[in-house]
Amino acid sequence: MRQDAYELLGVQRGADERAIKKAFRGLARELHPDVNNHDPKAEEKFKAAAEAYEVLSDPDRRALYDRAGWDGLDQRGYAQAGHGFGSFSDIFEAFFGGDPFGGGGGGPGPLQGGDIAVEVEISLEQAARSASVDVAYESVAPCERCHGNRAEPGTPIETCERCDGAGQLRAVTRTAFGQMVRAQACDVCGGEGKVATTPCSECAGRGLRAVRRELSVDIPAGIADGQRIRVTGRGHGGERGGPAGDLFVSVRVAEDQRFLRDGSDLVVVVDVAAPAAALGTKVTVPTLDGEEKVEVPAGTQPGTVVTLSGRGMPTIGRGRSGDQQVVLNVVVPRNLTPRQRELLAELRDSVTDENMSEAASESLLSKVRRALR
Ligand SMILES: [Zn+2]
Numbered sequence: 592m593r594q595d596a597y598e599l600l601g602v603q604r605g606a607d608e609r610a611i612k613k614a615f616r617g618l619a620r621e622l623h624p625d626v627n628n629h630d631p632k633a634e635e636k637f638k639a640a641a642e643a644y645e646v647l648s649d650p651d652r653r654a655l656y657d658r659a660g661w662d663g664l665d666q667r668g669y670a671q672a673g674h675g676f677g678s679f680s681d682i683f684e685a686f687f688g689g690d691p692f693g694g695g696g697g698g699p700g701p702l703q704g705g706d707i708a709v710e711v712e713i714s715l716e717q718a719a720r721s722a723s724v725d726v727a728y729e730s731v732a733p734c735e736r737c738h739g740n741r742a743e744p745g746t747p748i749e750t751c752e753r754c755d756g757a758g759q760l761r762a763v764t765r766t767a768f769g770q771m772v773r774a775q776a777c778d779v780c781g782g783e784g785k786v787a788t789t790p791c792s793e794c795a796g797r798g799l800r801a802v803r804r805e806l807s808v809d810i811p812a813g814i815a816d817g818q819r820i821r822v823t824g825r826g827h828g829g830e831r832g833g834p835a836g837d838l839f840v841s842v843r844v845a846e847d848q849r850f851l852r853d854g855s856d857l858v859v860v861v862d863v864a865a866p867a868a869a870l871g872t873k874v875t876v877p878t879l880d881g882e883e884k885v886e887v888p889a890g891t892q893p894g895t896v897v898t899l900s901g902r903g904m905p906t907i908g909r910g911r912s913g914d915q916q917v918v919l920n921v922v923v924p925r926n927l928t929p930r931q932r933e934l935l936a937e938l939r940d941s942v943t944d945e946n947m948s949e950a951a952s953e954s955l956l957s958k959v960r961r962a963l964r
């Protein structure tokens with residue numbers, strides 16, 4: 592069943608044209624592959640959103656959709672939007688006129704720099720405490736020699752003849768939405784409206800250069816695998832005085848051989864030999880604060896869970912810790928020596944119903960549920 596168009600865009604059924612456009616723009620930013628390179632479904636999701644936008648932004652189609660849904664549109668032979676486009680950038684071009692983040696139209700006004708996505712990997716221990724991680728990445732920054740104006744210092748800058756200083760050319764394109772007139776950045780001056788007679792020797796007249804940046808990023812305690820941190824203003828530099836884009840740090844939390852993370856709880860499984868479980872013992876349990884001795888009472892059954900309260904992961908922004916659940920895995924001895932066989936046979940023959948009764952009368956099923964929680 593196809594997802595509801597309103598749902599896809601996350602708007603109310605009565606949303607007006609502006610709210611719909613705004614919602615779609617927001618989604619487009621979020622799903623852009625530069626930002627979202629860890630999500631292979633981003634393009635698919637974006638196409639679905641574009642389709643929903645195509646329908647809801649057209650009063651006729653929207654009315655038909657409200658009455659008869661996707662089936663109604665299909666019966667009327669409306670082509671699906673996604674099919675008319677070759678790629679992501681085509682879709683962005685159609686909607687936003689070339690620059691997905693610049694707000695449409697490459698006029699000579701200030702332009703915000705693009706966003707950058709980087710990925711870092713941290714250990715579970717680091718995720719449990721707030722950590723500071725160094726990231727290094729390439730970004731585009733205004734050229735220091737020409738201050739971004741593209742001309743060799745001291746040489747004249749002239750008005751562009753091709754666009755007459757407007758920085759834009761009008762172009763008519765055919766898209767799946769019909770004919771679209773859009774402003775395109777001038778190909779001679781690149782939207783500047785001005786041309787340097789002698790290009791800057793440092794940046795070859797681009798006004799920008801690539802710089803390597805290193806940054807220490809604070810990662811809040813309790814972060815989960817795949818969560819992103821936005822560092823405002825640390826993306827690509829803006830043009831013509833525009834603000835810089837943002838840096839998105841996507842955090843991977845490495846799998847830990849000892850702990851299974853379940854929300855803010857940690858789960859460990861510890862083996863206990865069956866005779867030791869019957870007699871009662873102590874086991875060594877790994878925790879985030881090092882190893883710890885945990886009491887195993889006499890008669891402990893397989894799958895018993897001991898809770899170390901407050902020893903799990905913190906919750907972002909709340910600091911409250913989850914618990915650590917220690918699952919006691921009672922192991923029946925194997926590869927017995929003759930002497931061990933003898934002892935066990937003797938034990939077997941001495942076992943009575945009294946030994947098998949459950950003191951706390953907890954059913955196996957509820958124990959399994961607890962262990963697998
Ligand atoms: Zn320069």
Ligand SMILES: [Zn+2]
Nearest residue numbers: 751754777780
């Ligand atoms: Zn021009």
